[in-house]
Amino acid sequence: MSKRWSIAPGERLRDVSQRMRKTDIQIWVILGLIAVIFVGMSAAVPNYASLLNLKIMLGNYVLEGIMALGMTLVIISGGIDLSVAGVMPFTAILFAYMLKGGIPIPAAMVLILLTAAGIGFFNDFLIQWLDVHPFVITLAVQLILKGVNVVITSGNVVSGFPEAFTNIMFLEVFGLSIPMLVLVVLAVFYFIMLRKNRYFRMVYFVGGNPTAAELSGIHTKRFFRFVYVQSAVLAGVAGIMACFVYGSANASYGTNIETRVITAVAIGGSSMIHGGIGSIAGTVLGLIFVALINGSFIMSGLSTYYQDVVTGVLLVFAVVFSERLKGIKRKT
Numbered sequence: 001m002s003k004r005w006s007i008a009p010g011e012r013l014r015d016v017s018q019r020m021r022k023t024d025i026q027i028w029v030i031l032g033l034i035a036v037i038f039v040g041m042s043a044a045v046p047n048y049a050s051l052l053n054l055k056i057m058l059g060n061y062v063l064e065g066i067m068a069l070g071m072t073l074v075i076i077s078g079g080i081d082l083s084v085a086g087v088m089p090f091t092a093i094l095f096a097y098m099l100k101g102g103i104p105i106p107a108a109m110v111l112i113l114l115t116a117a118g119i120g121f122f123n124d125f126l127i128q129w130l131d132v133h134p135f136v137i138t139l140a141v142q143l144i145l146k147g148v149n150v151v152i153t154s155g156n157v158v159s160g161f162p163e164a165f166t167n168i169m170f171l172e173v174f175g176l177s178i179p180m181l182v183l184v185v186l187a188v189f190y191f192i193m194l195r196k197n198r199y200f201r202m203v204y205f206v207g208g209n210p211t212a213a214e215l216s217g218i219h220t221k222r223f224f225r226f227v228y229v230q231s232a233v234l235a236g237v238a239g240i241m242a243c244f245v246y247g248s249a250n251a252s253y254g255t256n257i258e259t260r261v262i263t264a265v266a267i268g269g270s271s272m273i274h275g276g277i278g279s280i281a282g283t284v285l286g287l288i289f290v291a292l293i294n295g296s297f298i299m300s301g302l303s304t305y306y307q308d309v310v311t312g313v314l315l316v317f318a319v320v321f322s323e324r325l326k327g328i329k330r331k332t
Contacts, residue, residue, distance in 0.1 A: 026269040026321065030285045037292050045299045055180075057295035058288065061264075062179045063088065063238045063245065064257060065287045068264045069190045070234035072283045073200075074134075075265055077207040077227045078275025083123055083138040084235040085258040086145025089251055091116055091239030093149055096158040096249035099165050109240055116236025119145075120229035127228070128221060134228075142258070149251035159248035169244050179241040186234070191280040203227065208276025256308070263311050264290050266318040273319065290314070 042049040067084050074081045091112045098108035119141065126137045161169075173181050193200040205213040206223050214220045242253055262272075268286030270278030293314070297307055 027279070027282050027285060029321070030267060030269075030282070030289055034285065034289055034292060037289075037296060041292075041296050041299070045296075048295075048299055053295070053299075057291050059177065059180055059245075060294065061260070061287055061291040062177075062183050063242055063254075064260045064264060064290075065183045065284075066179075066186060066238040066241060067231075067235050067257070067261045068283050068287055069186055069280065070231035071261050071265050072190070072268070072270055072278055072280060073194075073203050073227050074231050075262075075270045075272065076203045076275060076278040077224065078210070079127075079134040079224070079227065080262075081123065081138045081228060081231045082135065082258050083119065083141040083145065084231065084238075084261065085254045085256070086142035086149070087116055087119055087232050087235035088239045088242065088257060089149050089249070089253040090119075090145045091236040092242040092249040092253055093153055093158055093239075093251065095240050095243055096161065097152075099161050099243075100158070102162070105165060105168075112240055113233055113236050116232045116239070117229050120232025121225065123232065124225040124228040128224070146251070153249075153251050155251060157248050157250045161243070161247065165243075166247070169247060177244070179244050182237065182241060186237070187280060187284055191284075194280050204276050206275075208274075259308075259311060259315075260290060263315045263318070266315055286318075 038049065047053055067088065071081060071084065094115060095108055095112050098111065099105065103111070123134070123138055123141055126132070126141075127134050130137070168178070171178055176184065194203070195201075202213070202218055202223055205216070205218060206220050210220050243249055246253070264286040265278070265283050266272050266286070267289055268279065268282030268284070270282065290311070293310060294307060297310075
């Protein structure tokens with residue numbers, strides 16, 4: 001066994017279990033709120049609870065969901081990644097151009113994921129080399145990519161995909177669209193890995209106390225690199241899926257998407273102030289909650305201009321509520 005895994009593994013497992021339990025109360029609260037919204041809207045709006053409407057509401061947030069999985073690890077590690085709002089449309093545009101250029105779909109996907117991984121590596125490199133907070137670096141990368149997106153498209157929509165792609169755009173597997181199926185598979189994978197895989201669970205130690213993690217033998221710099229690379233890769237996956245969802249690519253895709261992603265993760269119980277706390281189950285429930293809120297606005301006829309107001313309020317509520325829970329647990 002490697003030396004870095006030989007230090008108090010039993011203590012590490014107990015520590016992880018304690019950190020993961022800190023989101024339990026918040027998860028139950030979210031489940032209760034989801035139930036209230038669902039029952040209330042079902043009674044007030046016809047067809048709200050129909051399977052088709054639920055698929056539409058959740059489908060509207062499939063791209064946010066994919067990126068939220070990667071963002072969960074970033075936030076648990078004590079970081080933040082705002083660059084996803086630039087990576088997603090950038091990779092969508094590149095993927096669209098590759099398809100139009102005749103590159104086979106599988107090869108284009110691989111190239112896109114490698115490109116996204118390179119952006120994540122670049123994020124981590126700048127964060128560690130310049131010793132600057134991830135907020136600053138990832139915001140700068142987001143702005144750079146958004147500018148590049150406009151330049152390479154001249155502000156136009158990239159469409160006209162080859163027949164091989166359009167033939168699979170609207171395929172459904174087990175009643176799920178390809179983007180939704182990808183989200184489900186990734187959510188299950190991340191849930192299992194964060195529960196069972198030793199390397200993934202290091203995020204709780206690194207996020208809770210990076211110095212102690214380093215002293216215990218964990219290569220924290222290498223792990224942070226992994227965290228930002230996987231976040232960018234999932235943003236790249238979302239970029240590919242955007243082409244499936246919209247049938248085109250555009251520099252305007254992903255406007256304020258990082259806010260919705262972070263809100264879903266925060267509502268799910270991941271601490272925005274203290275690292276080491278969060279879960280994939282909570283993030284998925286947070287995503288469902290935000291999707292239901294959005295769907296409720298649309299179906300009730302309320303102005304969608306209020307959605308950003310509600311999103312901001314929910315984000316503040318999630319952060320405050322999470323910190324209040326931490327304070328209660330400390331007293332007990």
